[in-house]
Amino acid sequence: MNNQKTIIFAEDTMHIAQLLKFKLEKEGFTLIHFATGEGVTEGVINFKPDLVLLDIMMPVKDGLTVLKEIKSNPSIANIPVVLLTANAHEEYVVKGLQLGAIDYILKPFASAELVLRIKNILKMR
Amino acid sequence: MFIHLDIFGFLALTIFSLLTLVYLLVVQVVLLRLLHGYRAKQKQKFIAVWEERVFNYLENNEKPELLIKKIQRRKYRYLLHYLREFLLMLKGDDFDRLSALINQTKIQPFLISRLKSGSPRKINEAAYFLGLAKSGAARNILRKKLRSQNASVFLSSALALARLNDIEVVFEIFRNAYRFKFVSKDSLLVIMSEFSSDICEVLLQNLKKEKNALIQSITITLFRHFKYYPAGEIVLKIAVYSQNKEVTIESIKYFTSIEFLKAANALRALINSPKAEIRAEVLKALAVLGDSSFEQRIWDRMYDSEYEVQYNAVTTLMILIPGSEEKISQFAYGNLKDRAAAIVRMVLSERSIKS
Amino acid sequence: MEIISYIVWGFNALILFYFLLICSIYIILNIVAFFKMIRYNRTIKYLDLKRVFKLTNYKAISVIVPAYNEENGIVESLKSLLQLEYPDFQLVVVNDGSTDNTLQKLFENFSIRQVSFTPFYKLKSQQIRSVYMSSEYPNLIVIDKVNGGKADAINAGINLAKSPLIAVIDADSVLERDCLLKIVRPFMEDENVIAVGGTIRIANGSNILHGNIVDVGLSKSWLARFQVVEYLRAFLFGRNGFDVLNGILIISGAFSCFSRDALIKIDGYRAGCIGEDMEIIVRMHRKLRKENPKLRITFIPDPVCWTEAPETFKVLRSQRMRWQKGTVDSILLHKKLFMNPAYGWIGMLVFPYFALFEMLGPVIEIFGYFFFIISFSFGFVTLSFAVAFLTTAILYGVVLSVLSVILEELSFQRYPKLSQLLTLMAAAFLENFGYRQLTTWWRFRGMFEYFTGKRHWGQMEKKGFAK
Numbered sequence: 042m043n044n045q046k047t048i049i050f051a052e053d054t055m056h057i058a059q060l061l062k063f064k065l066e067k068e069g070f071t072l073i074h075f076a077t078g079e080g081v082t083e084g085v086i087n088f089k090p091d092l093v094l095l096d097i098m099m100p101v102k103d104g105l106t107v108l109k110e111i112k113s114n115p116s117i118a119n120i121p122v123v124l125l126t127a128n129a130h131e132e133y134v135v136k137g138l139q140l141g142a143i144d145y146i147l148k149p150f151a152s153a154e155l156v157l158r159i160k161n162i163l164k165m166r
Numbered sequence: 167m168f169i170h171l172d173i174f175g176f177l178a179l180t181i182f183s184l185l186t187l188v189y190l191l192v193v194q195v196v197l198l199r200l201l202h203g204y205r206a207k208q209k210q211k212f213i214a215v216w217e218e219r220v221f222n223y224l225e226n227n228e229k230p231e232l233l234i235k236k237i238q239r240r241k242y243r244y245l246l247h248y249l250r251e252f253l254l255m256l257k258g259d260d261f262d263r264l265s266a267l268i269n270q271t272k273i274q275p276f277l278i279s280r281l282k283s284g285s286p287r288k289i290n291e292a293a294y295f296l297g298l299a300k301s302g303a304a305r306n307i308l309r310k311k312l313r314s315q316n317a318s319v320f321l322s323s324a325l326a327l328a329r330l331n332d333i334e335v336v337f338e339i340f341r342n343a344y345r346f347k348f349v350s351k352d353s354l355l356v357i358m359s360e361f362s363s364d365i366c367e368v369l370l371q372n373l374k375k376e377k378n379a380l381i382q383s384i385t386i387t388l389f390r391h392f393k394y395y396p397a398g399e400i401v402l403k404i405a406v407y408s409q410n411k412e413v414t415i416e417s418i419k420y421f422t423s424i425e426f427l428k429a430a431n432a433l434r435a436l437i438n439s440p441k442a443e444i445r446a447e448v449l450k451a452l453a454v455l456g457d458s459s460f461e462q463r464i465w466d467r468m469y470d471s472e473y474e475v476q477y478n479a480v481t482t483l484m485i486l487i488p489g490s491e492e493k494i495s496q497f498a499y500g501n502l503k504d505r506a507a508a509i510v511r512m513v514l515s516e517r518s519i520k521s
Numbered sequence: 522m523e524i525i526s527y528i529v530w531g532f533n534a535l536i537l538f539y540f541l542l543i544c545s546i547y548i549i550l551n552i553v554a555f556f557k558m559i560r561y562n563r564t565i566k567y568l569d570l571k572r573v574f575k576l577t578n579y580k581a582i583s584v585i586v587p588a589y590n591e592e593n594g595i596v597e598s599l600k601s602l603l604q605l606e607y608p609d610f611q612l613v614v615v616n617d618g619s620t621d622n623t624l625q626k627l628f629e630n631f632s633i634r635q636v637s638f639t640p641f642y643k644l645k646s647q648q649i650r651s652v653y654m655s656s657e658y659p660n661l662i663v664i665d666k667v668n669g670g671k672a673d674a675i676n677a678g679i680n681l682a683k684s685p686l687i688a689v690i691d692a693d694s695v696l697e698r699d700c701l702l703k704i705v706r707p708f709m710e711d712e713n714v715i716a717v718g719g720t721i722r723i724a725n726g727s728n729i730l731h732g733n734i735v736d737v738g739l740s741k742s743w744l745a746r747f748q749v750v751e752y753l754r755a756f757l758f759g760r761n762g763f764d765v766l767n768g769i770l771i772i773s774g775a776f777s778c779f780s781r782d783a784l785i786k787i788d789g790y791r792a793g794c795i796g797e798d799m800e801i802i803v804r805m806h807r808k809l810r811k812e813n814p815k816l817r818i819t820f821i822p823d824p825v826c827w828t829e830a831p832e833t834f835k836v837l838r839s840q841r842m843r844w845q846k847g848t849v850d851s852i853l854l855h856k857k858l859f860m861n862p863a864y865g866w867i868g869m870l871v872f873p874y875f876a877l878f879e880m881l882g883p884v885i886e887i888f889g890y891f892f893f894i895i896s897f898s899f900g901f902v903t904l905s906f907a908v909a910f911l912t913t914a915i916l917y918g919v920v921l922s923v924l925s926v927i928l929e930e931l932s933f934q935r936y937p938k939l940s941q942l943l944t945l946m947a948a949a950f951l952e953n954f955g956y957r958q959l960t961t962w963w964r965f966r967g968m969f970e971y972f973t974g975k976r977h978w979g980q981m982e983k984k985g986f987a988k
Binding site for chain 2: 654
């Protein structure tokens with residue numbers, strides 16, 4: 042049985058992405074990273090991850106658009122999506138939750154907390 | 167023996183020397199580009215090695231000093247710029263561990279010595295990182311830098327002091343900002359919003375006697391940003407008397423954000439302001455702060471010359487007065503030739519599509 | 522005989538000196554403005570002003586996108602426009618009676634539905650058939666109207682735009698994501714600003730994904746590369762200097778932003794005009810700034826918009842002839858400004874500069890070359906004059922072109938590779954041997970056609986960004 046969980050995450054700040062990858066891989070997750078919003082939805086369709094972590098402000102395609110695409114596709118709509126966003130853009134959070142995101146994390150964030158929240162969400166499933 | 171030059175020859179010579187100058191510039195620019203390219207590669211190499219070290223350092227209890235010892239002094243800047251994103255976007259243990267890499271090691275004296283240098287470029291960079299890492303040791307030097315004649319030095323030290331939450335210098339920052347043309351409301355807002363919410367109390371004391379409209383409006387914006395409740399009464403007094411559009415609009419937004427119901431009376435006066443932006447903002451605020459006694463005044467705004475105002479009037483009326491929906495559509499479809507009614511029809515159909 | 526030769530000599534010397542003087546003032550003005558800009562950018566380098574994005578009272582902007590037969594690119598363009606970074610903006614698409622499936626595409630992709638409408642203003646335009654709004658994108662509005670040309674379409678858009686600021690763009694412009702944040706700054710900093718233009722760059726050879734610039738590149742075609750240098754020169758070098766004098770006379774139609782009140786006051790765009798983007802600015806100077814000289818028409822040096830340049834001689838020729846006709850048209854329509862002290866710097870310096878260099882420039886240059894060749898072959902001129910003439914005509918151009926590439930490198934550095942920089946340098950040098958003369962010739966022909974009555978628009982063929 043393969044119980045390694047897969048997470049797709051989209052984050053455009055490279056070093057932060059590397060850190061998240063390091064932290065989450067340490068916890069036994071498999072990570073697939075996108076540097077922009079482009080292709081994320083297709084990635085979700087192909088890999089059927091256990092969770093999607095989306096930055097909202099991203100070049101080419103923003104996180105909320107990706108979220109909308111995921112939630113409007115029945116084959117992947119049930120995959121939990123967690124949003125990551127700068128606290129200056131708090132009102133996007135409400136929009137994101139309305140669109141079906143399960144949780145959000147405001148930057149600046151503590152990586153330990155982020156890992157815990159992700160684990161909890163996956164446990165509940 | 168002189169070379170014979172007539173006027174045309176002189177012209178040609180001028181242009182040729184200009185051309186030589188441009189040629190030298192080209193060479194310089196290309197050399198600069200090569201140097202930058204080299205540095206970028208060095209930085210990449212540095213990160214390739216150091217990324218893992220930093221990540222591991224975050225996980226274990228290694229002393230910061232031990233880690234920094236492995237870096238040559240001339241490569242400190244690579245590490246600092248690498249840490250920039252992390253210091254901005256992380257908090258909690260991660261932030262403490264990373265800022266310790268600056269504050270508890272030789273990097274701090276390195277940055278402070280640069281802060282004391284004469285070059286604005288070095289000072290700005292040093293101030294930026296000392297601020298990001300919240301290095302209290304730099305406070306006194308940064309305070310002195312507020313008096314600098316150089317706008318960028320002033321801004322970078324002010325930003326750093328704000329991150330250090332050095333509330334004593336708030337008004338020194340305001341006072342000094344006036345010396346520079348470049349320092350706009352935006353830049354001051356960026357700086358002030360980096361302080362902790364403690365700044366609000368100091369600002370409130372000052373607001374009671376502040377006459378300057380720019381400082382008033384920044385202050386009120388910050389109250390809204392920090393969701394600071396106790397300033398309601400004072401801001402209300404200012405909003406009523408101010409001649410400044412920004413101040414009035416900021417006040418209305420602030421009242422809405424803290425749901426300051428006492429402001430309703432002031433809004434009654436402002437709803438007929440000659441400035442459309444103010445009218446629109448008042449109507450938006452009334453959805454939160456108003457009550458049924460406003461009904462007639464809001465109805466009057468249906469005939470406003472500005473679409474935004476009319477739109478807000480319809481929306482607010484629907485929220486505020488139960489059953490007004492029907493009345494509004496009667497008005498809209500009962501007067502087919504009336505311009506205001508036509509616009510209200512547009513508002514209604516826009517609203518029906520958006521819901 | 523001797524007297525005549527002295528007179529000829531003196532005349533030539535005068536012209537050359539005059540020319541050199543103007544150019545030198547021009548260069549100095551520009552370099553001063555340029556360093557001011559760099560200093561400003563360095564000052565705010567560490568501030569990251571976007572962090573207060575939501576706290577600041579940004580004025581709302583309506584972005585008007587006139588579209589005529591754009592079925593291939595319109596969906597991509599709009600999707601990327603809807604992602605612009607700005608707290609409060611509205612997108613007003615005007616379908617100018619397209620004969621293809623433009624409107625159909627909008628129906629399919631944006632779930633738009635008809636709404637009841639009443640124009641807020643009464644600018645002249647062809648009849649509006651219907652107005653649509655989208656349930657999915659609350660800030661999108663589509664106007665369907667009878668065909669009437671670009672100016673006419675923009676007027677219809679203004680009539681239904683609800684924001685106090687109006688940005689006008691081309692349907693195929695590729696915008697930088699933060700362009701609205703940048704273009705709005707002058708309006709925020711000075712209440713008297715009524716119009717702002719930004720820098721336009723050439724997109725050929727860049728990698729564009731869904732209407733976003735992903736990698737900035739250079740086209741393989743030298744014709745496009747020359748135009749890159751030409752644009753750099755026009756924007757980094759030309760406008761900065763005029764801005765110091767509050768003397769911006771053209772804001773490119775590919776991206777411009779106005780205060781709505783100003784547009785309404787001057788009755789909007791002039792329909793049927795060849796160079797409507799220049800004409801409207803000149804008219805603003807003429808009508809509004811005369812009333813209130815404090816009003817400002819300004820320009821931001823930051824690149825905000827990328828556009829596609831023609832890569833064939835035929836299309837480029839018709840574009841240049843059209844532009845020249847537009848310039849002539851705008852200048853003749855407003856010839857009252859010429860040397861009119863009532864209009865300040867504009868009347869006394871900037872407008873005459875445009876009339877002399879932009880409008881008559883090609884004529885003077887072509888005659889100059891012609892005259893020079895004749896008199897040289899008849900032995901009328903000395904070798905030193907010949908050298909002076911050629912250096913002024915060509916090397917001075919090289920100086921300006923190369924300098925503009927250097928300015929780009931010192932300021933925005935949008936071309937990431939060294940090889941691109943070197944290519945641009947080479948293009949800056951080479952464009953002065955052939956390309957510039959060729960465009961001068963086309964502009965000359967444009968003038969000629971303007972005065973001989975062929976005032977048609979000329980077709981702009983599109984290569985398209987669609988992938």
